[in-house]
Amino acid sequence: MPPTKDKRSRRRTFRQILGGVRRRARRAAGKVRRVWRRSLQLQVVTSTLVISVTVVVVLGVFLSDQINKSVINGRQSSAAQQAFADRVKIADALTQKPDDTKAADPGKTTPVDPLDEAMDTITGSGESTSKKPYEVLIFDPAKPDGSRASGSVQPENVPFSLQRDLGRQAQLGHYEPKGIRTTIAFPGSPGKLTVVIGAIILAPNGEYYEVYHFFPLTEEEAMLSNVRVAIVVVGLGLVLLLAAIAYLVTRQVVSPVRLARQAAERLAAGKLDERLKVRGEDDLARLATSFNEMAANLALKIHQLEELSQVQRQFVSDVSHELRTPLTTVRMAADLLYDAREDFDPMASRSAELMQAQLERFESMLADLLEISRYDAGAATLDLDSTDVRDVVLRAIADSEALAERHSTRFELRLPNEPCMAEIDNRRVERILRNLLFNAIEHGEGKDVVVTVGTDRDAVAVAVRDHGIGLKSGEDTMVFDRFWRADPSRARTIGGTGLGLAISREDATLHGGWLQAWGQPGDGSQFRLTLPRNAGADLKGSPLSLVPPEVEMRRTWRGHMTPVLLPAPMDGVVHED
Structure with missing residues (x-):
């Protein structure tokens, strides 16, 4: 006979009550574990109490028996x-x-x-x-x-x-x-x-x-009953006395350690003037003295590094600005020479063309240096606008098509049908994508470049996949360093400045996003840009996988593949696949 509605409701209510009790029990157990892990004094007192109870019980039983x-x-x-x-x-x-x-x-x-x-x-x-x-x-x-x-x-x-x-x-x-x-x-x-x-x-x-x-x-x-009662009372009093002694002793030791921990946390938070009070001449006092000396030396070194970094940033910024005036003059002269190159002899004409190309690269590098100096000075800002990321991707691909044609590279687009709206700075995101596309063209060895766009409720992502030389182990983080090259002996084929990926990472960080790289020798590489859909929101994940799906499937297939034994060749004939 099927249960009635009242029975089902009572069972459901009972399960809800039981589930609530279990959740509260788990929360209480979690709080107890956190308190136990974080309190050294509680651990010492509890250990002393357990050992004292064990010793008192053993001695009490032995004494009572005797x-x-x-x-x-x-x-x-x-x-x-x-x-x-x-x-x-x-x-x-x-x-x-x-x-x-x-x-x-x-x-x-x-x-x-x-x-x-x-x-x-x-x-x-x-x-x-x-x-x-x-x-x-x-x-x-x-x-x-x-x-x-x-x-x-x-x-x-x-x-x-x-x-x-x-x-x-x-x-x-x-x-x-x-x-x-x-x-x-x-x-x-x-x-x-x-x-x-x-x-x-x-x-x-x-x-x-x-x-x-x-x-x-x-x-x-x-x-004997009176003796047993006396032993229990004395043992309980002894255990409480030992617990109190352990509490007082550990408090004398743990309190300075706790103060040192708090001071270290404030020092790590940037409060370089944090110091400990030195009382006495014991080991804890010497620890406080050593901590203060360490904090003073650390503050001095950080101050020196900040001054040096400030000098370097100011130097880069000043040089970049000062170079603009002579560069403008040189640019004007180079343009005149380049326009009149047909009247020159072949060697002078080629020199004018090379000077024109290198000036363009020099201007690009100078612009990148100025941009890096703004990031270092903390002066970079965002001009946010709600934009469909698909449009930004298409504009970046349109700017890269000429370069792709010169390197015999084709783009394969994988765009979703629905809009991918996000609050972004169009100029900076488009620059990130151009840098990723230029990098894929340069290292893709003429093979297709796959551009994938994905979105979910919280984030949008763009993955640029090439099938070139790939990255070695550990190079997925070094690739974003300034002026870094996987092969120092290899020349740049598209005239890059070596700052494109570094600036791209700074642009992604300024948006509160991620710019990550994956690579494997022989399988190419993939760069994934993940941005929050709402400005200022924290990212919890990415709609796209960092590892390309075909590589992930190949790994899974290899992990589940079982060896197959082939029959031995007959008559001494070796069969070839």
Whole structure:
């Protein structure tokens, strides 16, 4: 029968409650783990507490066991001596002559049973003796009904194992006292831990009697209970005292370390004037002194580097600006020579053409240096506009087509159908794409260049893939360094300045985006530009994979490929694939 709606709703509610409890438990456990990992003082105090509890428990158990054995053994030794003295009295009573009588009545003489007189003597029931704190049972195996007992002791209270051992002794003729410690429930009282000592006494007529002494350990149990309580109280107090001592000691050590950590964090955040207070001359004081010296030297070195960097940036900026005036003059003269090159001899005409090309490269390099100097000075700004990235990609490809035709390179576009809107600086993003396309053309060895555009809810991405020489391991980050070349002996074929990728990375960072590279020798390389769709948003991922899909599929296929055994060639013929 299918469950009703009420049952399903109750189950759903129960699962929701159980899920909420689990989530709260996980959050609480996570908070506890974070507090434990971050607090050295808590770790030390907890470790000290655990070790102290272990040591105190072990010592307490050992001490309690030793005291218990000492008290019980002492009581058993004393009981054995008292039982021996009583057995001597009973033996003396059994050896009395028959004429040793007492007149129970002035008119007639009645003999008194020696066992009764001995019982009165050893149990303290007489007038001249005090009652003893134990009970006695004289058992006659021949006449069980004629047994003598003190107090509320009965023959049924005798442990069976003890009675059996005495019976075996009587049969073998060996008479040694036997003792046992057990719990006995006397009539009208709860069970008590009791030491029972049994022995056999021979009578002159050849008969024997079993004498049992019952020594209750009530007082000893009470004393041992008090001792155990005292051990627990003292152990708990000792553990708390050790925990307090550990807390105070670790606080003296951890507090300066915590202050040093906080000072180091502030120093790492750029507060170079951060220093520690030095108190005393101990190791912590020397640590604070060393930290202060390190901070002072670090601040001095950083200040020197900042001054040097400032001088270098100012030098690059000044030189770049100062070169513009003579470059303009040289440019004007070069243009006149270039326009009149047809009137020159072939060598002078070629020189005019080379000078014109190198001046264009020099102007491009000068513009890149000025741009780099603006980034170094922190003066670069964005002119944001909501733009379809596909249009920017198409403009960059249009600017690169002439260069691609000269290198016999074709572009393969993979654009999505829907618009890829993002808040970007069109000029800077277009410059990034042009640099990536020029780089792909230069290193693509005339093979096709694949340009892919992807988008998701948070970001847009453009990947430029070439099938040229590729990148070696570690070069995927070095490729963005200024003036870096994978092969220093290789000349630039398109007249680049060596600053294009460095400027592109700065442009991407200014947008809050990523510019990453992947490469593999023989498989070419791929550069991926990822930008947030909304200016100022943090990137969490990219719509496109950094590794080309075909390379990733080939890796997956190789990872799942299993070897196939081919049959051996017949008749000594080698078959070729």
